[in-house]
Amino acid sequence: MTTKTSLLLSILAFSGGVTIAQGQGSASDDEAAIRLLEERGKSGVLNRDTLALMQVWSENFMVNAPANRVSPNRHVVFDLLRQGVINYSSFESTIEHVRIDGDLAIVMGAETVRPIGKAPLAGQIVRRRFTHVWRKESGGWRLIARHSNIIPSR
Numbered sequence: 731m732t733t734k735t736s737l738l739l740s741i742l743a744f745s746g747g748v749t750i751a752q753g754q755g756s757a758s759d760d761e762a763a764i765r766l767l768e769e770r771g772k773s774g775v776l777n778r779d780t781l782a783l784m785q786v787w788s789e790n791f792m793v794n795a796p797a798n799r800v801s802p803n804r805h806v807v808f809d810l811l812r813q814g815v816i817n818y819s820s821f822e823s824t825i826e827h828v829r830i831d832g833d834l835a836i837v838m839g840a841e842t843v844r845p846i847g848k849a850p851l852a853g854q855i856v857r858r859r860f861t862h863v864w865r866k867e868s869g870g871w872r873l874i875a876r877h878s879n880i881i882p883s884r
Contacts, residue, residue: 760871764864764871768837770785771783775821776818776821780812783808784804786872787873788872790874791874793876793877793878794876796856814847817846818846820842821841822841823841824841826839834863835865836862836864837860838862840860840881841857841878843855856880857881859879859881860878861878863876
């Protein structure tokens with residue numbers, strides 16, 4: 731990890747902010763920032779913390795969800811979190827690939843969640859594939875789109 735990346739991650743950890751270095755960073759710095767924000771987003775969903783998610787998700791964030799519906803903005807997802815429709819006892823993910831292309835980043839991987847309460851499939855282990863699209867906005871990376879689908883059991 732470069733000194734610049736270490737310093738950036740330390741600042742983010744202490745400030746709680748999501749603004750990533752102004753200007754053009756190296757691809758490895760951008761990838762490290764994206765990986766950190768992926769963890770922050772996952773933690774926000776797991777803890778149903780809409781304030782944390784507002785810092786990570788773009789105002790224009792949209793989701794093609796595993797429930798086979800599109801949530802056209804983050805407020806729809808926030809409502810589902812508040813209602814307990816999105817509610818997990820655990821949320822694990824594995825990033826398999828990150829591609830940085832200018833002001834866009836694409837993250838693909840797999841995740842496993844354990845829904846609880848009023849969430850669909852509560853009590854089961856649910857494995858999914860996901861794709862996230864990030865864009866630099868005002869000098870920081872923000873998640874603009876998510877697609878996830880359930881992996882059918884064999």
